[in-house]
Amino acid sequence: MTSLVSLPAVERLPYDIARIRRDFPILKREFDSGARLVYLDNAATSQRPVQVLAELTRFYRDHNANIHRGVHTLSVEATDLYEKARAKVARFIGAADPREIVFTRNTTESINLVAHGWARKFLKPGDEVVISEIEHHSNIVPWQMLRDERGITLKYIPMLPDGTLDMEAALTTITERTRLVAVTAMSNALGTIVPLDLIVARAKAVGAFVLVDGAQSVPHLPVDVQALGIDFLAFSGHKMLAPFGIGVLWGRLPVLESMDPFLGGGDMILTVSMARSTWAEVPAKFEAGTPNVGDAVALGAAVDYLSALGMDAVREHEREITDYALRRLADVPGVSIFGVPDADQRGGVISFDLEGVHPHDIGQVLDTKGVAIRTGHHCAQPVMLALNVPATARASFYIYNTTDEVDALASGLEEVGRFFGRK
Ligand code: C6P
Numbered sequence: 001m002t003s004l005v006s007l008p009a010v011e012r013l014p015y016d017i018a019r020i021r022r023d024f025p026i027l028k029r030e031f032d033s034g035a036r037l038v039y040l041d042n043a044a045t046s047q048r049p050v051q052v053l054a055e056l057t058r059f060y061r062d063h064n065a066n067i068h069r070g071v072h073t074l075s076v077e078a079t080d081l082y083e084k085a086r087a088k089v090a091r092f093i094g095a096a097d098p099r100e101i102v103f104t105r106n107t108t109e110s111i112n113l114v115a116h117g118w119a120r121k122f123l124k125p126g127d128e129v130v131i132s133e134i135e136h137h138s139n140i141v142p143w144q145m146l147r148d149e150r151g152i153t154l155k156y157i158p159m160l161p162d163g164t165l166d167m168e169a170a171l172t173t174i175t176e177r178t179r180l181v182a183v184t185a186m187s188n189a190l191g192t193i194v195p196l197d198l199i200v201a202r203a204k205a206v207g208a209f210v211l212v213d214g215a216q217s218v219p220h221l222p223v224d225v226q227a228l229g230i231d232f233l234a235f236s237g238h239k240m241l242a243p244f245g246i247g248v249l250w251g252r253l254p255v256l257e258s259m260d261p262f263l264g265g266g267d268m269i270l271t272v273s274m275a276r277s278t279w280a281e282v283p284a285k286f287e288a289g290t291p292n293v294g295d296a297v298a299l300g301a302a303v304d305y306l307s308a309l310g311m312d313a314v315r316e317h318e319r320e321i322t323d324y325a326l327r328r329l330a331d332v333p334g335v336s337i338f339g340v341p342d343a344d345q346r347g348g349v350i351s352f353d354l355e356g357v358h359p360h361d362i363g364q365v366l367d368t369k370g371v372a373i374r375t376g377h378h379c380a381q382p383v384m385l386a387l388n389v390p391a392t393a394r395a396s397f398y399i400y401n402t403t404d405e406v407d408a409l410a411s412g413l414e415e416v417g418r419f420f421g422r423k
Pocket of ligand 1: 043044045106107108109136138139184186187188189213215216236374378379
């Protein structure tokens with residue numbers, strides 16, 4: 001397999017919100033009510049810019065073929081584009097080698113790949129896996145399944161009332177018996193940015209491996225896997241401008257090489273006889289069957305787009321919008337905001353409650369104003385239990401959101417309050 005594809009440097013562009021918004025035609029969408037879309041559900045999935053859509057179309061229009069198989073020109077071109085996308089993703093997260101990038105469907109599949117390919121092989125009864133109370137279900141359920149199947153011990157770093165992790169408890173929860181610490185870098189339900197450096201330092205002091213759920217961090221914060229000193233990083237393309245159905249597991253090369261395959265089939269083998277099979281090198285070993293070539297290529301275009309903006313600029317934009325939104329929402333009668341009070345420890349996610357109104361009703365009334373937010377448990381039911389609420393309303397921001405849109409949310413919430421009888 002081609003492992004090193006040379007890539008041109010990405011040209012850095014100034015952060016120009018009007019220009020960015022022009023790249024997202026969906027942001028001009030108007031509904032039958034006459035309301036204009038205000039898209040504040042970016043933690044669920046982002047919108048896609050014309051550059052990504054064009055790359056996807058170009059792939060299917062001009063280069064479509066199956067990869068790693070054919071000698072014909074289209075197959076060679078498609079293979080090259082797929083491997084270039086892998087190299088772009090590697091560079092984006094500071095990986096040492098493109099072979100460390102395994103294409104999956106999404107974060108969920110990436111975490112399950114670690115549970116099946118690494119943990120099932122190396123963990124034995126009594127070994128500890130430490131996660132946290134603020135995890136998304138996709139970083140809880142695979143470990144509960146493994147606990148029930150293999151007798152490992154599953155422990156949780158508790159959440160404090162302000163939505164941060166109890167770091168004193170983290171130090172004692174991670175012990176000499178801990179083999180894996182699997183934590184999110186940013187809570188999707190509360191926006192809390194987790195101090196990974198402290199967790200990684202403690203995990204490494206006891207010889208544990210570290211998996212980071214980067215579903216909410218890779219799209220929004222600068223991420224460098226080597227600087228973090230972790231072993232695995234899982235994330236999804238659809239939250240970072242790319243199509244649905246393409247995700248990434250990054251792993252340190254020797255760790256990936258030590259793992260068993262997850263799915264068996266074509267493309268992941270070296271040899272197959274009637275008696276037995278041997279495995280291809282990584283990452284092919286983990287990419288059984290025909291991969292999602294077109295969406296991987298489009299993920300490469302998404303990475304180019306974010307790289308041109310610069311992830312420091314993306315973070316700064318979201319920090320400013322979040323700071324403004326925290327202040328603006330605090331002035332809306334009846335609104336209480338869950339989680340950390342300032343935008344420095346928080347990504348672009350704000351979960352809130354409007355006194356006396358069910359989150360679902362908030363979402364429905366805001367929808368009539370064109371304002372799209374998410375309501376529910378956000379696939380983080382332990383967080384809801386800790387907050388003692390069944391659900392929250394959640395606004396989440398991305399590169400194209402403006403303070404005007406935050407104002408639309410705030411005035412929409414004032415109207416929701418009036419609609420449900422608040423003064
Ligand atoms: N959170 C949200 O609205 P998938 O579905 O595999 O692409 O991503 C799962 C996932 C894992 N970890 C975190 C921290 C996440 O936020 C998510 C997805 C979406 O919050 C959909 S539930």
